[in-house]
Amino acid sequence: MGNTIVVIGAQWGDEGKGKIVDLLAEQVQAVVRFQGGHNAGHTLVIDGEETILHLVPSGILHKGVRCFIGNGVVLSPRALLDEINMLERKGIPAQDKLHVSEGCVLLLPHHILLDHAREQARGAAAIGTTGRGIGPAYEDKVARRALRLCDLADRDAFADKLKETLDLHNFMLKNYYRSDTADYAQTLDEILGLAEQISPMAADVTGMLYEIRQSGGNILFEGAQGTLLDVDHGTYPFVTSSNTTTGSAATGSGVAPGNFDYVLGITKAYTTRVGSGPFPTELTGTDGALLREKGQEFGATTGRPRRCGWFDAVASKRSVQLNGLSGICITKLDVLDGLDRVKICSGYRVNGKTRTVPVAGEMEHCEPVYEEMPGWQDVTRGMTDFSALPANARAYLKRIEDLCEAPIAMVSTGPDRSETIMMENPLVQSITN
Ligand code: GDP
Ligand code: IMO
Numbered sequence: 001m002g003n004t005i006v007v008i009g010a011q012w013g014d015e016g017k018g019k020i021v022d023l024l025a026e027q028v029q030a031v032v033r034f035q036g037g038h039n040a041g042h043t044l045v046i047d048g049e050e051t052i053l054h055l056v057p058s059g060i061l062h063k064g065v066r067c068f069i070g071n072g073v074v075l076s077p078r079a080l081l082d083e084i085n086m087l088e089r090k091g092i093p094a095q096d097k098l099h100v101s102e103g104c105v106l107l108l109p110h111h112i113l114l115d116h117a118r119e120q121a122r123g124a125a126a127i128g129t130t131g132r133g134i135g136p137a138y139e140d141k142v143a144r145r146a147l148r149l150c151d152l153a154d155r156d157a158f159a160d161k162l163k164e165t166l167d168l169h170n171f172m173l174k175n176y177y178r179s180d181t182a183d184y185a186q187t188l189d190e191i192l193g194l195a196e197q198i199s200p201m202a203a204d205v206t207g208m209l210y211e212i213r214q215s216g217g218n219i220l221f222e223g224a225q226g227t228l229l230d231v232d233h234g235t236y237p238f239v240t241s242s243n244t245t246t247g248s249a250a251t252g253s254g255v256a257p258g259n260f261d262y263v264l265g266i267t268k269a270y271t272t273r274v275g276s277g278p279f280p281t282e283l284t285g286t287d288g289a290l291l292r293e294k295g296q297e298f299g300a301t302t303g304r305p306r307r308c309g310w311f312d313a314v315a316s317k318r319s320v321q322l323n324g325l326s327g328i329c330i331t332k333l334d335v336l337d338g339l340d341r342v343k344i345c346s347g348y349r350v351n352g353k354t355r356t357v358p359v360a361g362e363m364e365h366c367e368p369v370y371e372e373m374p375g376w377q378d379v380t381r382g383m384t385d386f387s388a389l390p391a392n393a394r395a396y397l398k399r400i401e402d403l404c405e406a407p408i409a410m411v412s413t414g415p416d417r418s419e420t421i422m423m424e425n426p427l428v429q430s431i432t433n
C-alpha cells in the first residue's frame with residue numbers, strides 16, 4: 001500500500017504550499033488538488049526559474065508524476081487551458097499528465113460577473129475576493145444547479161441546463177445588481193469549443209487514486225488557500241467558499257478519510273493575509289511595510305499587496321487541532337534575518353480576558369499578547385542544515401513548536417526548491433506511523 005500525505009495551508013493562504021508540494025512531489029506518483037479553484041496562486045522556483053500555478057497541481061514539473069484535479073475543485077475551463085498552454089510553451093506535457101474529475105463543477109463567465117457585482121454592491125464591507133467567480137460557482141454546487149464536467153458529454157442537455165441557470169443569474173445581474181449580463185449563445189459556444197480540449201482529460205479520479213494507492217504508489221494532496229479561510233472554521237464571512245482543512249482532501253477527491261498517513265501544515269515564520277477581515281497581529285506601520293518589502297509579499301494571483309504581521313501562535317495552534325497536523329513546515333524564515341527583535345502572539349486579550357484559542361466572532365476585537373525574543377543578524381537564506389541556523393533562530397522555532405503543540409518537520413530558507421531544511425521527511429515518517 002502506498003503512502004498518502006496532505007499538505008495544508010495553516011494560516012490565511014500563500015504560506016509557500018506550492019514550493020513544498022513541488023519538493024515533496026519527487027517522492028510520489030500522484031499530486032491531487034481537491035478544493036478551491038484558480039483563486040489559488042502557487043509559486044514554484046527551480047534553479048531560479050519561476051512557475052506560478054493556479055489550477056494545475058504543483059507536481060506537474062516532475063516527469064513521473066501524474067496530476068489530478070478532484071471533484072471538490074471548481075473548474076474554469078478557460079483558466080485551465082490557459083495554464084496548460086503556459087506549461088506546454090515551457091516544454092512540459094501538462095495535458096498528457098493531467099486527469100480531471102468528471103464531478104468537477106464548471107466555473108463559467110457568469111460566476112465571475114456575479115463575484116464582481118456582489119463585491120461592488122458590498123462597498124466598504126467587500127470581502128476582497130480574487131474576483132475569479134469562486135463563491136458563485138460553489139453556491140451553484142450546493143444549490144444543486146451547477147453544470148459539471150460530465151454534463152459536457154450530452155451537448156443538448158448541457159445547452160438546456162445552461163439556459164436555465166443563465167436565465168436565473170442574468171435576472172439577478174440585470175435587475176438586482178444593475179450590472180452586465182452573460183450572453184447565452186456566446187457562453188455556450190465558448191464552453192462547447194473548450195470542451196474539445198477538456199473532455200479528453202475527464203477521468204474517474206477516485207478510481208484511479210484507489211488503484212495507485214493499492215499498487216504501492218504514494219499520493220500527495222495539495223491544499224489551496226489556508227485554514228483561516230475555511231468556510232466553516234475561518235474568519236467568516238471573510239473566508240473563501242470551500243473547506244480548506246484536511247477533511248476536504250477526502251470529500252474533494254473521493255479518497256476515504258482513514259487513508260491519510262501524514263498531514264503537513266505550512267506556515268510562514270510570520271503572518272500574511274490578502275483581502276479583508278480580522279488579522280490580530282497585523283502591523284500597519286513601517287514594520288509591516290518592512291516585512292512586505294523583505295518578503296516580497298504581493299499576491300501570486302492578483303498582485304495585491306499582502307497585509308503582514310507577527311507570527312500568530314493562537315491561530316496556528318487551532319490550525320494544528322483542526323487539521324490533525326502531524327508536522328509543521330515553517331517557510332520564509334530568511335525574511336526575518338537582520339531584525340533586532342521578533343515577536344510571537346501567544347494570546348488574545350478580549351474584554352479584559354486572555355484567551356489562547358480563537359473564538360468565532362471575537363477575532364475582530366482582540367488585542368494580541370506578545371512574547372518578544374531576540375532576533376538574529378546572520379543570513380539564513382539558502383541554509384539546508386538545522387544545526388547551522390543561528391541560535392536565536394533555533395530558539396524562535398522551538399518556541400513556535402512549543403506554543404503550537406506540533407513538531408516542526410521542515411524549514412524553508414528561500415523560494416528555491418533547494419533552499420529547504422528537512423528534519424523529518426513526511427513521506428518516510430508516514431511509513432513508520
Ligand atoms: P502558496 O499559495 O502557499 O503556494 O504560496 P505563494 O506562492 O502564493 O506565496 C509564497 C511566496 O513566497 C512565493 O513567492 C514563493 O516563491 C516565496 N517563498 C516560498 N518559500 C520561501 C522562503 O522560504 N523564503 C522566501 N524568501 N520566499 C519563499
Ligand atoms: P493560495 O492557494 C491567499 C482570499 C481572498 C479573499 C478570500 C475570498 O495561493 O494560498 P475568493 O476569491 O476565494 O472568494 O476570495 O480568500 N484568497 C486567498 N488568499 N491565498 C489564496 O490561495 C487565496 N485564495 C483566496 O483574498 O480574502
Ligand code: MG
Binds near residue numbers: 014015040042043301
Ligand atoms: Mg498563493
